Amino acid sequence: MYTIASRVGASQTGADGNMKLISAVDLMQDCxxxxxESEPSFTTFLSSNNLGMFLLFRQAQVIRLPKYGERVRAATSIYQCKGFYGYRNTFxxxxxxxxxxxxxxxGAFVSYETGRMVRLPKEEMDKVxxxxxxxxxxxxxxxxxxxxESKPLPAMPVRRNDIDLNGHMNNARYLEAAMELLPQGRTVLGFRVExxxxxxxxxxxYPGLVEAGNRVYITLSGNDGQTYAVLEFSLGS
Incomplete structure (x- = not known):
């Protein structure tokens, strides 16, 4: 398990005095x-073979959001690693x-050269x-x-600030963009992103939105029909 400690600052806090959900996701993602850093052999293997780890799916369950000034700790751990994929918890x-x-x-192991998923050797997996x-x-x-029927909404541009070190839109920014489309005044109890x-x-x-009870589904697609992300939000009052 790998952990990082932090404290909720003003830039991470919403009008209600609690940490913004997207700020919590950013901290967990950084962790x-x-x-x-805790797996130097594994990191060396990836870099020497021009491989990276790319997120395919994330689910989050919100218990509560920390208050302004609260000391917090993010912790991440791998619980399964096989073939093309790694499975982790981050709390x-x-x-x-x-x-x-x-x-x-x-997460999937992907070749930077071909953009395709790569199956890692068992001996490397066993080191994790x-x-x-x-x-x-x-x-x-x-x-x-x-x-x-999905409700079409105005297109949203990918901004320079959305791009991460892999040269594409950071996975948390899809979540941030989709959250702007949620009904105001509703609490996010959890989400899934594919x-x-x-x-x-x-x-x-190009967002599409469908509401079903206390759930909101949002697709983010290109003008050619390519789907970039599918999101599901569970909402409270």
Missing amino acids: SMLWM LYGEDGGPCVKSWGI VLDPQLDMDYGDKRILLPSG YKAPAKLGDLL
Whole structure:
């Protein structure tokens, strides 16, 4: 398990005095990537073979959001690693030691040269430290859209600030863009995101939205019909 400590600052806090959900996701994501520091052999193998790790799916369960000034800790751990994929938990803990946000995700090992997924040798997989899978509500990695007509919304450009070190839209920015389309005044209790294809600088995201009870489904697609991401939000009052 790899952890980083932080404190909720003003730039991470919303009008309600609590940490913004997207700020919590950013911190958890940073922890997941910095985890590489704890696996130097594995990191060397990836870099020497021009390979990277790309997120395919993430689910999060929101228990509560920490308050402004609260000391928090993000912790990430791998609980399964096989073939093309790695499975991890990343939790955000509050000052009281209890979990604030629970998440799990699936990453794929991808060649920077070809853009295709690569199966890692078992001997490299075996070097990765595995931890027990943590307790949370685990949903399906496939997001099935409900029946009903999708509501089209104005296109959203991929901004320069959305691009990360891999040269495409950072996975948390899809979430941030989609959250702007949610009904105001509703609390996000959890979400699932399925990543289909990377959007790049200059692309336009065409959102589609379907509401089904306390759930909102959002697709972010290109003008050619290519789907970049599918998101499902569970909403409270």
